[in-house]
Amino acid sequence: MVLNLHVRLLHYGTSRESVSPLIGQTQQVLVTEESFDSQYFVAHNRFYEQVLVPKESAFMGKMVEVNIYEAGKHFMKGSPLLHSKLYTPSISTPLAKGKVSGLTEDFKEQLSNGSNSPPKTSAGAENSVPKTSGQTGDKLKFLYFIIALFVAFFAFFMGKNILGYKSNILNM
Numbered sequence: 218m219v220l221n222l223h224v225r226l227l228h229y230g231t232s233r234e235s236v237s238p239l240i241g242q243t244q245q246v247l248v249t250e251e252s253f254d255s256q257y258f259v260a261h262n263r264f265y266e267q268v269l270v271p272k273e274s275a276f277m278g279k280m281v282e283v284n285i286y287e288a289g290k291h292f293m294k295g296s297p298l299l300h301s302k303l304y305t306p307s308i309s310t311p312l313a314k315g316k317v318s319g320l321t322e323d324f325k326e327q328l329s330n331g332s333n334s335p336p337k338t339s340a341g342a343e344n345s346v347p348k349t350s351g352q353t354g355d356k357l358k359f360l361y362f363i364i365a366l367f368v369a370f371f372a373f374f375m376g377k378n379i380l381g382y383k384s385n386i387l388n389m
Contacts, residue, residue, distance in 0.1 A: 239288045246283055248276040268293045279303040
C-alpha cells in the first residue's frame with residue numbers, strides 16, 4: 218500500500234499532470250538572462266520559477282506579461298501578450314553593457330582629457346557637504362583613554378587587599 222502510494226506520487230511529480238494547471242495562466246516575469254541553448258531568454262516569475270520567453274532584445278531587464286503555453290517539471294514557456302507594456306522594475310534606467318555607474322560629469326571630463334588634476338567644484342558645492350572635524354575622533358580617543366585607565370586601575374587594585382579579604386586570584 219505504502220509502496221503503491223510512493224510510486225503514484227513519484228509519477229505525479231514527473232508527469233505533466235502536476236504542471237498542467239499552469240498552462241493558460243498569465244504571469245508577470247522579469248527577463249534576466251539568455252538561456253543555455255541561446256534560443257530563449259530566461260525570465261522568472263514571483264515564485265522564481267523559470268519561464269522561457271522569445272529572445273527579443275527589448276525584453277532584457279524588463280517585466281513582461283506572458284501567457285504560459287507549455288510547462289515541464291522545471292520550466293515553463295510563455296508568449297508575451299500583445300497588450301502587455303514592458304517596464305523596468307527599478308528607480309533608474311539600467312546602463313548599457315560596458316558602462317560604469319557612479320561617475321560624475323566632472324570625473325568623466327577629467328578621464329576624457331587625461332588630466333591628473335582634481336575635478337573642479339562649483340562655489341555652492343563647498344557649503345553643501347558638511348566638513349567633518351577631528352572633534353569626534355578626539356572625543357573617541359579621550360573616551361578610550363579613560364576606559365583603558367579605568368581597566369588598569371581595576372586590575373591593579375584587584376591584586377591588592379583593598380576590601381579586607383585576601384584575594385585568591387593571584388595566589389593560586
